Amino acid sequence: MRRFGEGPLARAAAFVYHLVVVEVLTLLAVSPGLVALTLLDRDASNVPLAVGCAVPVGPALSAALYALRHRRLDLADLHPAAAFWRGYRLNAWGVLRIWVPWLGALAVVGTTLAHPGAAGVPGWWVAVLAVLAAVSAVWVTNSLVITSLFAFRARDVARLAAYFVVRTPRVTLANACLLVVVVALAAVASELVVAVLGSVLALVLLRNCRPMIDRVREEFTA
Numbered sequence: 001m002r003r004f005g006e007g008p009l010a011r012a013a014a015f016v017y018h019l020v021v022v023e024v025l026t027l028l029a030v031s032p033g034l035v036a037l038t039l040l041d042r043d044a045s046n047v048p049l050a051v052g053c054a055v056p057v058g059p060a061l062s063a064a065l066y067a068l069r070h071r072r073l074d075l076a077d078l079h080p081a082a083a084f085w086r087g088y089r090l091n092a093w094g095v096l097r098i099w100v101p102w103l104g105a106l107a108v109v110g111t112t113l114a115h116p117g118a119a120g121v122p123g124w125w126v127a128v129l130a131v132l133a134a135v136s137a138v139w140v141t142n143s144l145v146i147t148s149l150f151a152f153r154a155r156d157v158a159r160l161a162a163y164f165v166v167r168t169p170r171v172t173l174a175n176a177c178l179l180v181v182v183v184a185l186a187a188v189a190s191e192l193v194v195a196v197l198g199s200v201l202a203l204v205l206l207r208n209c210r211p212m213i214d215r216v217r218e219e220f221t222a
Helices: 008-038 044-052 057-069 080-114 123-149 154-167 169-188 191-196 198-208 210-220
Strands: none
Touching: 008 044, 008 057, 008 080, 008 191, 008 198, 044 080, 057 080, 057 123, 057 198, 080 123, 080 154, 123 154, 123 169, 123 198, 123 210, 154 169, 154 210, 169 191, 169 198, 169 210, 191 198, 198 210
């Protein structure tokens, strides 16, 4: 006989509740940068400031990934908020050690791409920088997932993330497509739309990276 909370409807309700709570907490965690970003004009001169507004995104996304990975679908045992903040506390420092340097490099590349003439770079170098920025975005996505779910040193996370960009091409392609969707949403709608869909995007990212997560567990943990 089923206990309360074990039926399909109850599990679906628990899943939706978990997503909603994680979404609200993600919005709360990114709100300082999001508010500042909405006050900026969409001008090339504001690229470094816009990138700086993304600093809270790394720890928030990591916490969302952690909470979604450790979710329970029993209505009698739901603690998504506790899981989110536990993930935030555990991973914030490790995420920032990778996220902030990447954002700094992205600010430099973004400024160069926005002002190629002033930077004095040839057209072919602009194309190279654009490709490097795209590859680095996939790399930092892998890094966030690995840091959120495993306890490795920052240097090891960086190496593993680069390794799995090549080792798991399906994951790389899926994450690249997800990043294209995120950029398109931000460009066509707004960054607020992306933030509102944060928990859903985190869930998609988690499912995209399942093969990578399994290999990290099998090959690099005891």
